[in-house]
Amino acid sequence: MAAITDRQRLAYANAQAADGRVNLEFETDEGMTLNMGPQHPATHGTLRIVVKLDGEQVLSCEPVMGYMHRGYEKLTEVRTYPQVTTLINRIDWLGSFANEVPFILAAERLMEIEAPPRAQWIRTALFELSRIANISLFVGDMALHIGAMTAAFYAFRDREFVLNQIEAATGGRFHPNFDRIGGLKDDLPKGWIADTKAAMERIRDFCDEMEILVEGNEIFEARTRGIGVIPAEVAMQFGLTGANLRASGVDWDLRRDEPVGLAWNEVDWNVITHPDGDSFARFWVRLQEIRESTRIVDQLLDGLPAGPYMAKVPRIIKVPEGEAWVATENPLGEMGYYVVSQGGLGPFRVKIRTASFNNVSVVPWVCRGVYVPDVITILASLYFILGDIDR
Amino acid sequence: MGLVESGKLPKPLTSLLNTSRKYSIWIFQWGLACCAIEMGAALGSPRYDVMRLGVIPLPASPRQADLVCFSGTVTDKMVPSIRRLYDQMPDPKYVISMGSCANCGGPYWDSYSVTKGVDQIVPVDVYVPGCPPRPEALLEGIVLLQERIGKEDMAERWRGEPIVVS
Numbered sequence: 001m002a003a004i005t006d007r008q009r010l011a012y013a014n015a016q017a018a019d020g021r022v023n024l025e026f027e028t029d030e031g032m033t034l035n036m037g038p039q040h041p042a043t044h045g046t047l048r049i050v051v052k053l054d055g056e057q058v059l060s061c062e063p064v065m066g067y068m069h070r071g072y073e074k075l076t077e078v079r080t081y082p083q084v085t086t087l088i089n090r091i092d093w094l095g096s097f098a099n100e101v102p103f104i105l106a107a108e109r110l111m112e113i114e115a116p117p118r119a120q121w122i123r124t125a126l127f128e129l130s131r132i133a134n135i136s137l138f139v140g141d142m143a144l145h146i147g148a149m150t151a152a153f154y155a156f157r158d159r160e161f162v163l164n165q166i167e168a169a170t171g172g173r174f175h176p177n178f179d180r181i182g183g184l185k186d187d188l189p190k191g192w193i194a195d196t197k198a199a200m201e202r203i204r205d206f207c208d209e210m211e212i213l214v215e216g217n218e219i220f221e222a223r224t225r226g227i228g229v230i231p232a233e234v235a236m237q238f239g240l241t242g243a244n245l246r247a248s249g250v251d252w253d254l255r256r257d258e259p260v261g262l263a264w265n266e267v268d269w270n271v272i273t274h275p276d277g278d279s280f281a282r283f284w285v286r287l288q289e290i291r292e293s294t295r296i297v298d299q300l301l302d303g304l305p306a307g308p309y310m311a312k313v314p315r316i317i318k319v320p321e322g323e324a325w326v327a328t329e330n331p332l333g334e335m336g337y338y339v340v341s342q343g344g345l346g347p348f349r350v351k352i353r354t355a356s357f358n359n360v361s362v363v364p365w366v367c368r369g370v371y372v373p374d375v376i377t378i379l380a381s382l383y384f385i386l387g388d389i390d391r
Numbered sequence: 392m393g394l395v396e397s398g399k400l401p402k403p404l405t406s407l408l409n410t411s412r413k414y415s416i417w418i419f420q421w422g423l424a425c426c427a428i429e430m431g432a433a434l435g436s437p438r439y440d441v442m443r444l445g446v447i448p449l450p451a452s453p454r455q456a457d458l459v460c461f462s463g464t465v466t467d468k469m470v471p472s473i474r475r476l477y478d479q480m481p482d483p484k485y486v487i488s489m490g491s492c493a494n495c496g497g498p499y500w501d502s503y504s505v506t507k508g509v510d511q512i513v514p515v516d517v518y519v520p521g522c523p524p525r526p527e528a529l530l531e532g533i534v535l536l537q538e539r540i541g542k543e544d545m546a547e548r549w550r551g552e553p554i555v556v557s
Contacts (some may be wrong), residue, residue, distance in 0.1 A: 038472055039421060046423055046469060067469050068424060071502040088497055093425035137428070156436030174425060174523050185488065387424055 005176075022273035031059050032255035032371075038067045046386050047360070051367075051375060058375060063360050068390040077109065081107055081181060081317050084347065089175040091354060092388040095134035095319040095331040097126045097166070099384075100179040105261050106326040106339040107181050110319045117305045119183040124263040125300045126169065126178065127328075128191050128293040129196070132203055133162045134331035135243075135286050135293075138383050142283055143214045145380035146223050152215050154317060158206040161199040168192055170303070181317055183310030193301045200294040209290050213285065228378035231277055237359035238365065242333025247285040248277035254329035262328070266297040279381035318345060332356050332388055352391055356384035399514075405544070412457075412483075413540040414445030416533075419480070421473070423463025426490035426523040430462040433526035446533055453480045458536070458541070462489035462540035464499060465506040479515045484542070488515045489531055491522045498522065 046067035051186070052059040065118035072091060076084050088097045088103055108115065115123070140155025162172050169188055170176035177277060178185050214220050236247040245252055253262045253271040256362035272288040319341040327336030333355025340349040359382050367375055419443075420430055420534045434448035441448055450483040453476045465473065477486070483547065488509050496507035503557030508513060519532040 039476070067465060068464065069468070069504050070464055070499050071504050075499065076504055090425055090498070094428060152435060153509065156432055159436060160432070160436070160438050174429065310399055327495060362540065 002183065006096075006311055007066045007281070014389070034309045036124040036375075037064075037365045045385070047379075047389070049363070049375070049379070050132070051372070053203040053372065056371050058367050058370050058372065059363055061247055061375060063363050065360070065390055068358050068386040070391065072391045073350055073352060076347055076348065081319060081343045081347065085179060086175075088352070089177055090387060091352065091391060092134070092335070092356070092385050093174065093387060094137060094330055095130040096172075096175045097130040097170070097178065098134075098328070098330045099335065100177070101127055101262070101328075102328045102335055103221075103337045103339070104179045105328075106337045107319055109260070109326065110322045110339065110341055111181065111313075111365055112315075113182050113313060114313055115183045116308050117263075117307045118187075118307045119311075120182050120308065121259060121266075122169075122184055122188060122298050123179065123261045123306050124298050125196075125304075126166065126176070127262065128300070129162055131331040132290055132293050132297075133166065135290050135322060136162070136203065136206065138286055139210050139214070139290070141284070142380040142383075143210075143220070145376050146192075146220055147218065148214060148220065152208060154206065154209060154213070158202055160201050165192070165196045165199050168195065180310065180313075183308070184311035187309045193304070196301060197298060200297055202266070203290060203294050207287060208286060215287070221280065223373070223377055224283060224381065225276075225278060226369065226380060227374050229278045229281045230277070230292065230362060230366055235277070235363070239359065240333070240362060241274050241355045242329065243285045243289060243329070244282055244333065246271065246273045247281040249273055249275040254327060254334055258327070260328065262324055263300060266303065267296055268295050269299075279377050282381040282383070318343065319347070324360055326354065330355060332385060333359060354388045354391060356386075356388035360384050399545065406541075407433065408463070409541050409543055413537040416446045416458050416485075416537070416540075417450045417456045418446050418448050419450050419453050419459045420448060421459055421461050421462065421497055423465060423469065424490075424492060426462035427472075428444065428492070429459060429523045429526055430489060430529060431530045436526070439526045439530060441533070444533060444537070453477070457483070458485045458533075460489055461488040461493045461509045462523075462529075464492035464497070465509045465512070467502050467506055470512055473509065474512050485516045485536055486513055487517045487519060487529070487536065488530055489519045489532070490524060494518050494520060498523055506511075534535060 031052050031054040034051045034053055036051060048064040048106035050062045050064060072087060073147050075087055088099050091093045091099050132377030136155050136159045166176060167173045169192055170178035191293045230248050232248045235245050249271050251271055256271055260266050269292050272292060273283050274285050321341055321343045323340050325336060326339045329335050335355055336350035336353040339347050342348040367380055422430055433439045439457060488494050492499060493509045496505055499505040517532045517536050519528050521528055
């Protein structure tokens with residue numbers, strides 16, 4: 001048997017210490033209480049976090065939510081179906097188009113309409129564009145929280161190219177409101193495909209740049225490697241979805257496993273996973289996902305089928321009685337709508353399942369025993385959006 | 392009460408003071424919802440680059456800020472914090488209300504948990520409409536506010552009507 005080197009011994013000791021930190025139960029009432037938020041740059045908006053400290057070490061960490069509660073589920077009851085998409089655009093405001101799709105799919109399932117293939121492909125392409133717009137901001141944002149300000153400027157710069165394409169196709173930079181029951185509002189404009197491919201090229205350059213600038217950075221690695229480790233079992237127990245789950249080594253992606261009425265199965269792409277489950281893994285998985293998304297968009301635009309972009313639907317949309325649940329893999333994780341219809345112009349009840357709510361619920365578990373700066377790293381790497389948590 | 396507040400400042404001094412004030416605004420970013428990202432794009436991105444207007448978007452706390460930009464939906468739970476942080480800002484202070492939600496409730500006009508407009512809590516100088524407004528709209532709001540500061544008579548500060556960006 002080969003002798004254990006000093007380096008291996010040190011790595012083992014570090015792993016033991018990290019394990020001990022995570023598993024330690026703190027039962028003391030002493031210590032300082034630190035309130036982060038509700039307006040704090042590190043909390044992506046209005047999340048408030050109450051941290052109990054012993055010196056520099058976190059004894060307990062509790063997220064306080066509800067500062068962005070806007071009552072979506074109640075409001076959907078008093079809106080008609082076309083009006084609801086205007087509202088639900090704003091749940092996860094960085095990937096707006098992705099929010100509309102599952103709701104529209106649920107309504108289509110109740111009405112037994114299927115969108116024509118062209119509409120499905122354009123939907124998927126726009127879905128992936130909004131994923132890129134969402135996650136490229138995460139890349140800059142996480143680096144910003146760790147102290148690298150430059151990356152945020154690069155992210156904002158290159159994100160604009162994707163937003164321009166979304167705006168050219170839909171008319172909205174942020175909230176497209178482009179999806180209709182039975183298809184899309186419009187066809188793609190002239191020259192859009194070539195422009196989008198050029199934008200995808202830029203985004204791939206952006207990924208390369210970020211790999212050199214951020215991932216290769218020693219300080220970034222020191223602050224993220226081994227910090228905030230979420231094992232796969234814990235991740236599944238807390239109901240984590242999306243890149244947070246895949247970074248814990250679970251191979252689970254609704255785009256591949258359950259592509260309801262969208263065109264992901266038609267193109268070639270990979271599900272990215274990482275076995276570590278730490279903050280670095282979550283960053284790495286998301287960065288690779290941008291790359292995969294650009295590949296998906298390129299292939300979708302190459303093989304875009306011709307034909308109508310809208311199915312035949314009645315002018316006044318009335319959804320027959322019934323219930324439907326549709327979930328898709330949104331930029332932040334699984335997002336699903338449970339639509340109950342009683343035959344009226346609007347839904348009777350909509351239950352919205354958003355990814356960030358579950359992703360944040362793991363914060364008290366993962367923050368026990370870490371140090372204060374690591375709380376920022378963990379919050380940044382878990383990546384939530386407040387509208388997505390509170391709804 | 393100093394010379395400035397009592398309005399007894401000589402005209403050249405007033406204009407000198409106003410010119411220097413309008414090109415050194417420290418803006419406190421109060422990002423609440425979707426508009427926060429567009430505010431981030433306006434204030435933090437190389438394409439829109441707010442610093443060329445003489446606006447510095449990085450105060451560490453509201454105690455060091457001249458201007459606060461409320462961008463996004465104000466919920467009833469958030470109201471006490473907004474009022475408290477506004478009170479912590481030193482005078483003269485200005486407020487930009489960005490987006491339909493902060494102006495009047497926006498798409499949540501009938502929601503039970505949303506405050507219908509930040510102007511119910513704090514006085515607002517500039518309303519920037521849109522859902523969310525483009526970064527250029529926020530920049531125009533800032534420019535209009537600068538014009539207003541340039542023409543300002545300190546004694547009449549609070550009597551003016553709010554500016555609306557069209």
